[in-house]
Amino acid sequence: MSKRLEGKIALVTGGTSGIGLAAAQDLAREGAKVYVTGRRQGELDAAVSAIGHAATGVQGDVTRSADLDALMKLIREREGRLDILFANAGGGSLAPLGDISEQHFDDTFNRNVRAVVFTVQSALPLMSRGGSIILTGSIAGSTGTQAFSIYSASKAAVRSLARSWVLDLKDRGIRVNVVSPGSTRTVGLAELGGDTKEGQDGLLSYLTSLVPIGRLADPMEIARVVTFLASDDSSFINGAEITADGGQAQV
Structure with a gap:
């Protein structure tokens, strides 16, 4: 049985945990050859092992232009192109x-903004016609959240950015979309509740309690949206925001 992303080359930044790791796993499961980035080598090695399927980890910080240049140089030398x-x-x-x-x-x-701009810009020379760029947004970008205004503004x-970039890239046939998760059960989300288990569990x-479906998202549920946007199943979706939030921002 053929896989939706067979033969595709994918890059996932921040792919060592949470939604990034789940997305890398799902992209690989669908046949893509996946490169992932992370700042800490130990976590990167563990992620590569979890992804399998000949995944490649590249240590680096996407806020550093030198690290982005080295990342794209490696992909260019090994693959010659990037499809996804x-x-x-990011974070907050x-x-x-x-x-x-x-x-x-x-x-x-x-x-959340500068690194996204220069990650996409540095990847553009490698992006193949018909390629897919997916950005991580958040429902916080369209709803008010107490004590989270700067993160919300960044999202x-x-x-x-996605709305304008589809116009910049229209002649290259490259799609740009945003996946905006609601509250997702990740370490990063829990840590917003502080250093104690009581605080984290309380958050x-x-x-x-805010999610109409009655639970938090599993990272893999968001990852499957990423895979959809990476695949030809979403070939006429461009400049869109796909919200996966269990109804949290819809009521």
């Missing part, structure tokens, strides 16, 4: 208005 880019690396932390520091602002936008910027319980 999932620009997923809580800071209410009145406590927002310049460092908090810069760190959030560097990770709204990601959504805006996850509260977020679960």
